[in-house]
Amino acid sequence: MTQAIKAVPPHSQYIIDDEPYYQETGDEIALYQAAYDARIPMMLKGPTGCGKTRFVEHMAWKLKRPLITISCHEDMTASDLIGRYLLDADGTYWQDGPLTTAARIGAVCYLDEVVEARQDTTVAIHSLTDYRRTLALEKKGELVNAHPDFQLVISYNPGYQTLMKDLKTSTKQRFAALEFTYPEKETEIAIVCHESGIDEETAERLIQIATHARNLVGHGLSEGISTRLLVYTGQLIAKGIPAVAACHMALVRPLSDDPDIRDTLDATVQGCF
Numbered sequence: 001m002t003q004a005i006k007a008v009p010p011h012s013q014y015i016i017d018d019e020p021y022y023q024e025t026g027d028e029i030a031l032y033q034a035a036y037d038a039r040i041p042m043m044l045k046g047p048t049g050c051g052k053t054r055f056v057e058h059m060a061w062k063l064k065r066p067l068i069t070i071s072c073h074e075d076m077t078a079s080d081l082i083g084r085y086l087l088d089a090d091g092t093y094w095q096d097g098p099l100t101t102a103a104r105i106g107a108v109c110y111l112d113e114v115v116e117a118r119q120d121t122t123v124a125i126h127s128l129t130d131y132r133r134t135l136a137l138e139k140k141g142e143l144v145n146a147h148p149d150f151q152l153v154i155s156y157n158p159g160y161q162t163l164m165k166d167l168k169t170s171t172k173q174r175f176a177a178l179e180f181t182y183p184e185k186e187t188e189i190a191i192v193c194h195e196s197g198i199d200e201e202t203a204e205r206l207i208q209i210a211t212h213a214r215n216l217v218g219h220g221l222s223e224g225i226s227t228r229l230l231v232y233t234g235q236l237i238a239k240g241i242p243a244v245a246a247c248h249m250a251l252v253r254p255l256s257d258d259p260d261i262r263d264t265l266d267a268t269v270q271g272c273f
């Protein structure tokens, strides 16, 4: 059996060249910078579509670190993160998984929606998050010492947690956390205008609808209208779709299958436009 390692991918392929637009909502940039300087693993908490991924992209760019993003899902195994032996015409070779690559090249490694992963998978990250900063490739018999610039970041939506799907306390307590939520009105107007190209007045009306829907959370809605959906709606309007149709398509229909909620929100849309 040959045990060659295919070359580690070049660091430059994961570098973000252009500044990802990010509108700060508090002091999260300075807080994250300090956590990175201390190499503290970070957890970004908050509902979907409120800027967590964009924030990590912005920070990786600012820190000039490569970014490796892994979307977690329930079929993900530890091998998907760490690596495995593969077979080709020359025999078997070891293929690093994305977590191993990140640890070797000193990337920011972003595990998106980490609760989706099975708990045995999340345990694989433990040794990387404490003073050891190591990753054991058990099948290969190698202990990888993380590059000094490596940092682990996870995102986590507390709204989705159930008894079956929650992070173990022993995992949670390995991270410092930043809480994300829908931005303040003026900030969200700026984001929606920048991302879609619509004018401020239209953005403000969209946010009025979102505010109404966000107040229904817990009263028939499990989650509010995200900034992402506001951006989609703005983009449709910028393409010439009438505002009411754009709102139906991108704000209301994706949000709920409940006819009562849909009718309530459709009425709010009619009232705003």
Ligand SMILES: Nc1ncnc2c1ncn2[C@@H]1O[C@H](COP(=O)(O)OP(=O)(O)O)[C@@H](O)[C@H]1O
Residues within 6 Å of the ligand: 021, 022, 023, 024, 025, 047, 048, 049, 050, 051, 052, 053, 054, 055, 183, 191, 195, 227, 228, 231
């Ligand atoms: N603070 C922000 N600054 C810039 N864009 C934002 C911000 N918050 C949300 N967005 C916009 O909303 C979209 C969804 O945000 P994203 O980071 O993908 O959400 P999450 O990862 O929290 O689900 C982004 O693509 C961006 O257009």
Ligand SMILES: [Mg+2]
Residues within 6 Å of the ligand: 049, 052, 053, 054, 112
């Ligand atoms: Mg995301």
